[in-house]
Amino acid sequence: xxxxxxxxxxxxxxxxxxxxxxxxxxxxxxxxxxxxxxxxxxxxxxxxxxxxxxxxxxxxxxxxxxxxxxxxxxxxxxxxxxxxxxxxxxxxxxxxxxxxxxxxxxxxxxxxxxxxxxxxxxxxxxxxxxxxxxxxxxxxxxxxxxxxxxxxxxxxxxxxxxxxxxxxxxxxxxxxxxxxxxxxxxxxxxxxxxxxxxxxxxxxxxxxxxxxxxxxxxxxxxxxxxxxxxxxxxxxxxxxxxxxxxxxxxxxxxxxxxxxxxxxxxxxxxxxxxxxxxxxxxxxxxxxxxxxxxxxxxxxxxxxxxxxxxxxxxxxxxxxxxxxxxxxxxxxxxxxxx
Amino acid sequence: xxxxxxxxxxxxxxxxxxxxxxxxxxxxxxxxxxxxxxxxxxxxxxxxxxxxxxxxxxxxxxxxxxxxxxxxxxxxxxxxxxxxxxxxxxxxxxxxxxxxxxxxxxxxxxxxxxxxxxxxxxxxxxxxxxxxxxxxxxxxxxxxxxxxxxxxxxxxxxxxxxxxxxxxxxxxxxxxxxxxxxxxxxxxxxxxxxxxxxxxxxxxxxxxxxxxxxxxxxxxxxxxxxxxxxxxxxxxxxxxxxxxxxxxxxxxxxxxxxxxxxxxxxxxxxxxxxxxxxxxxxxxxxxxxxxxxxxxxxxxxxxxxxxxxxxxxxxxxxxxxxxxxxxxxxxxxxxxxx
Numbered sequence: 205x206x207x208x209x210x211x212x213x214x215x216x217x218x219x220x221x222x223x224x225x226x227x228x229x230x231x232x233x234x235x236x237x238x239x240x241x242x243x244x245x246x247x248x249x250x251x252x253x254x255x256x257x258x259x260x261x262x263x264x265x266x267x268x269x270x271x272x273x274x275x276x277x278x279x280x281x282x283x284x285x286x287x288x289x290x291x292x293x294x295x296x297x298x299x300x301x302x303x304x305x306x307x308x309x310x311x312x313x314x315x316x317x318x319x320x321x322x323x324x325x326x327x328x329x330x331x332x333x334x335x336x337x338x339x340x341x342x343x344x345x346x347x348x349x350x351x352x353x354x355x356x357x358x359x360x361x362x363x364x365x366x367x368x369x370x371x372x373x374x375x376x377x378x379x380x381x382x383x384x385x386x387x388x389x390x391x392x393x394x395x396x397x398x399x400x401x402x403x404x405x406x407x408x409x410x411x412x413x414x415x416x417x418x419x420x421x422x423x424x425x426x427x428x429x430x431x432x433x434x435x436x437x438x439x440x441x442x443x444x445x446x447x448x449x450x451x452x453x454x455x456x457x458x459x460x461x462x463x464x465x466x467x468x469x470x471x472x473x474x475x476x477x478x479x480x481x482x483x484x485x486x487x488x489x490x491x492x493x494x495x496x497x498x499x500x501x502x503x504x505x506x507x508x509x510x511x512x513x514x515x516x517x518x519x520x521x522x523x524x525x526x527x528x529x530x531x532x533x534x535x536x537x538x539x540x541x542x
Numbered sequence: 543x544x545x546x547x548x549x550x551x552x553x554x555x556x557x558x559x560x561x562x563x564x565x566x567x568x569x570x571x572x573x574x575x576x577x578x579x580x581x582x583x584x585x586x587x588x589x590x591x592x593x594x595x596x597x598x599x600x601x602x603x604x605x606x607x608x609x610x611x612x613x614x615x616x617x618x619x620x621x622x623x624x625x626x627x628x629x630x631x632x633x634x635x636x637x638x639x640x641x642x643x644x645x646x647x648x649x650x651x652x653x654x655x656x657x658x659x660x661x662x663x664x665x666x667x668x669x670x671x672x673x674x675x676x677x678x679x680x681x682x683x684x685x686x687x688x689x690x691x692x693x694x695x696x697x698x699x700x701x702x703x704x705x706x707x708x709x710x711x712x713x714x715x716x717x718x719x720x721x722x723x724x725x726x727x728x729x730x731x732x733x734x735x736x737x738x739x740x741x742x743x744x745x746x747x748x749x750x751x752x753x754x755x756x757x758x759x760x761x762x763x764x765x766x767x768x769x770x771x772x773x774x775x776x777x778x779x780x781x782x783x784x785x786x787x788x789x790x791x792x793x794x795x796x797x798x799x800x801x802x803x804x805x806x807x808x809x810x811x812x813x814x815x816x817x818x819x820x821x822x823x824x825x826x827x828x829x830x831x832x833x834x835x836x837x838x839x840x841x842x843x844x845x846x847x848x849x850x851x852x853x854x855x856x857x858x859x860x861x862x863x864x865x866x867x868x869x870x871x872x873x874x875x876x877x878x879x880x
Binding site: 208210211212213214215216217218219224227228231232235236238240241248250255257259260261262263264265267296297299300301302303304305306307308309310311313314317318320321324330331332333334335336337338339340343344345348350352354539540542 | 551552556569588595597601634642645648649658670681
């Protein structure tokens with residue numbers, strides 16, 4: 205294992221940003237390295253004779269557990285479905301691992317269970333196995349949920365990860381809603397215009413893009429660390445530069461002003477119902493128009509493009525034409541955001 | 543959803559015993575009911591064209607996280623492998639979901655990661671996907687681990703769950719080691735004869751029984767709730783009576799005397815490297831002898847048999863010929879045992 209900067213776990217090790225990457229690269233990967241794990245994608249691609257499966261896992265520790273637009277149950281199902289969908293898989297089966305604090309109200313558990321069910325129904329997936337552990341009061345906070353998922357790879361999505369100059373970067377709607385909602389709630393901010401989490405299962409939307417599957421290079425859901433961190437991961441993995449046009453970024457006014465109050469850039473705010481798609485220039489507009497037909501893609505738009513320069517970097521171009529490097533999230537902006 | 547006895551989660555809801563069953567039957571099953579989930583086995587059987595897969599999940603919250611015979615990492619891998627193996631599957635792929643408390647020592651994380659790896663190597667399984675969340679200090683206790691697993695069903699294991707009178711109940715070794723070890727450690731008991739957890743992946747041992755696959759009716763790992771609870775689950779599901787001969791029960795002297803001091807019956811103590819097998823009378827002795835060749839089955843023996851009477855019940859026959867009903871665990875004997 206590699207030498208780490210710190211001898212204890214910091215909140216930043218769970219941020220999805222730089223220290224998370226360090227943890228994976230220095231602690232986990234040297235030990236667990238294998239060809240299925242190594243791509244470090246959102247899930248693992250498993251070939252089974254004729255069928256290829258994708259497997260993924262995610263734990264959810266969001267605080268508060270109920271929030272405008274969703275709850276920890278909806279989040280846990282949506283998040284794992286989205287990880288499968290962006291891998292080009294048709295999500296099929298989920299496992300449900302609950303860790304619950306002693307004294308947790310059953311009425312709250314019922315609400316969460318109902319929400320999990322509704323999200324599964326909506327997305328057409330099934331919970332096929334589960335496990336519940338209860339931890340004595342005070343030894344944890346309320347409820348943590350792990351959802352692992354298995355999906356069937358759809359060969360129509362090529363997702364080579366090979367980017368060409370001129371490829372377009374597409375997102376299906378407004379940035380930063382989930383993170384801003386949770387943070388505003390925790391800070392007790394009283395909002396004139398209420399905002400809500402974008403938390404949603406994206407498999408239906410993504411499925412509708414299968415006809416363009418050969419022209420889609422990569423799909424990613426910009427959760428922890430936000431759009432900026434996800435774009436950085438793509439730029440690094442694909443050895444290309446990504447230029448983002450600030451004025452095209454879809455950000456709700458309410459989210460923008462809250463972020464200004466909180467001193468946080470919405471580009472680093474977690475999203476839970478967004479997908480970033482990089483596709484060839486020739487079909488980019490068609491993809492945007494196709495996404496526009498789906499309720500979760502109405503605000504889809506092109507936010508930037510792939511360039512030869514700035515290899516491995518993300519560059520934000522402002523409306524005045526100035527450019528600055530948009531780095532990966534460093535430190536922990538917001539623990540327990542998902 | 544059904545009406546529950548309590549309005550809050552009790553530790554007993556996580557015990558694997560009666561209240562756990564109530565939680566599953568009244569809260570989870572009415573909502574999530576589907577044919578894959580409904581058998582409520584240790585994993586879900588998923589048919590994929592020619593290949594059938596088994597999927598399972600388990601979270602581990604054991605306290606302390608390091609103990610004689612293992613640690614939370616070895617436990618998490620072994621437990622999920624065992625759930626797959628007792629379903630008749632060849633365990634193949636695991637996901638690893640870590641939830642870590644801020645401030646947790648990296649040296650401890652490294653030890654756990656190493657232990658996870660060694661257990662995977664030993665069992666021939668791979669970690670193919672993972673996720674890490676960090677929770678602020680004080681909001682949880684040290685580290686919780688979820689492992690979900692996928693295995694390939696081995697058609698040679700029939701595991702019909704249909705029991706016949708005269709079928710024999712077999713176990714691969716001593717009862718109660720894991721639970722007693724953890725409890726003694728927590729109580730700070732100073733032991734003359736140190737005991738240690740039986741925590742181990744059983745897939746190799748179980749695989750060696752494939753030649754008897756047609757004669758094995760059911761396999762189960764008696765973890766939370768112990769042998770008594772697992773036998774009760776089998777008796778209820780299979781509508782037969784199970785008679786256990788007390789004098790044949792393999793229990794280490796040290797475990798027996800510790801259990802007496804602690805006032806707990808080893809039959810209710812968790813095991814993490816044990817499998818209960820019910821097989822036809824004709825091959826039972828051969829199975830015991832085959833198990834005896836494996837390091838994890840050296841102490842294998844027949845502990846009882848299936849009878850027509852006492853349908854749905856487990857009966858313990860003492861050495862003096864008296865009989866008493868052995869009920870499922872009620873209440874929570876020991877939180878955070880696994």
